[in-house]
Amino acid sequence: MSFIAFPVLVAVLLSIVIPMIVGAAVRRSDRNDRSMTRPNPDTGALFIVTNRRWQSVLFRVLGIAFLVIGGFFTLVSVVESEEMDGPGPLISAAAITVAGALFVVLAMGIRRFRVDAYDSHLTVRPWFRAMRVVPLTEIGSVRPSLTNFGGVDVKDANGRMLFTATKISSGYDDIVAYLQERSPLQQTPNSAAPTDVEPWQGATLRAEWIPLPRGRKGTLESGVLLTAGAVAGRMYTSELIHLLNHRTGIVESTTPEPLVFLCWPDSASPSSVVWEATKNLPADSLALLADPMDNGPAAVLTGTELTHFSEWIKTLPR
Structure with missing residues (x-):
């Protein structure tokens, strides 16, 4: 022993x-x-x-x-x-x-x-x-x-x-x-103000960098305003990065009225309305959806446009 x-x-x-x-x-x-x-x-x-x-x-x-x-x-x-x-x-x-x-x-x-x-x-x-x-x-x-x-x-x-x-x-x-x-973010030399970041514009989708409050204290975090026609949704930059890295399949807007989603088509279950709205899209595309989803995606990103959008998101201040 x-x-x-x-x-x-x-x-x-x-x-x-x-x-x-x-x-x-x-x-x-x-x-x-x-x-x-x-x-x-x-x-x-x-x-x-x-x-x-x-x-x-x-x-x-x-x-x-x-x-x-x-x-x-x-x-x-x-x-x-x-x-x-x-x-x-x-x-x-x-x-x-x-x-x-x-x-x-x-x-x-x-x-x-x-x-x-x-x-x-x-x-x-x-x-x-x-x-x-x-x-x-x-x-x-x-x-x-x-x-x-x-x-x-x-x-x-x-x-x-x-x-x-x-x-x-x-x-x-x-x-x-x-x-x-x-020491507010807007007064620090290494933190850009929203007006310092050029918006991204695609064929049907526009993205702008904005600070978004989170939690009970309203702590400001890096965010993005996505606009496609009459559809607009605010999402956190960190969540969009997880989406683009395929760590998650869908991101929803911070405000529920109307609720807006950005997702990969294969992220939804076959019984969901998201799947019905995206089932005919390529798997390597991102779809912007808003309630109600009867009219399909408000915007779809594929190919080079999706690549440029991903690069823009990943360069945003965080």
């Missing part, structure tokens, strides 16, 4: 040693920059943005579990190597162990992230980089994040990422309101 206990012991030691090494490196970096980045102790932060504690706990637990399992099967693969057909089991076990170590380190970064907001600056402590003070004048852009959780990406005037706050972060609503009030 000693050969079983050994990988467990190794895994436990790794789960302790790896975070200690990373933590020591991070603390040393913080000490080196503390004289330049420590905020005035006489002024308190307006609010703080952090990741949720359960996020770091989840990754730490997963990391330790992977280390235990990977360590155990690594030792078994070594002991039984002569009876195995190849190195596959050993490589897989080692990969699980490495993944465990990465999860543990990732948990430390998630736990460390913090943004303190003050009247005229932010104190930003990224996952593994040194803490720094960011004057509001250095914020170059605030744009919607395309991560699975959504949120905002904040970059400096040179386009370098300062931090990302996701919608599940503690203090997310506060940082969104703070940035809208003190």
Whole structure:
């Protein structure tokens, strides 16, 4: 039984040693920059943005579990190597162990992230980089994040990422309101105004870039106004990009009156009215539909026109 206990012991030691090494490196970096980045102790932060504690706990637990399992099967693969057909089991076990170590380190970064907001600056402590003070004048852009959780990406005037706050972060609503009030998108040098983006015009469809509010707070996101004759619909740029990359088959407008759809013909089920309206269209075409759909698509994009529309969408500010 000693050969079983050994990988467990190794895994436990790794789960302790790896975070200690990373933590020591991070603390040393913080000490080196503390004289330049420590905020005035006489002024308190307006609010703080952090990741949720359960996020770091989840990754730490997963990391330790992977280390235990990977360590155990690594030792078994070594002991039984002569009876195995190849190195596959050993490589897989080692990969699980490495993944465990990465999860543990990732948990430390998630736990460390913090943004303190003050009247005229932010104190930003990224996952593994040194803490720094960011004057509001250095914020170059605030744009919607395309991560699975959504949120905002904040970059400096040179386009370098300062931090990302996701919608599940503690203090997310506060940082969104703070940035809208003190660093609005239209005043940042790297954020174009709608009048700076040329509309796209096809044979039957016109597309214009517009900011669209989302959620209870009305956070502005990049959007597109699609117009085909009397049919008009507003859609989020991020959702249109997912559509063009075939991650989704249909996108609907943000307003229900009238409800407008942009979709691939093969995205609808045979029993739906969308399928009835698009069943005779080429599979590699996009159709703009509006209720009622008895008259068929308001616009259809195919071939070169679809390619140009896709390129225009993907170059929009986000």
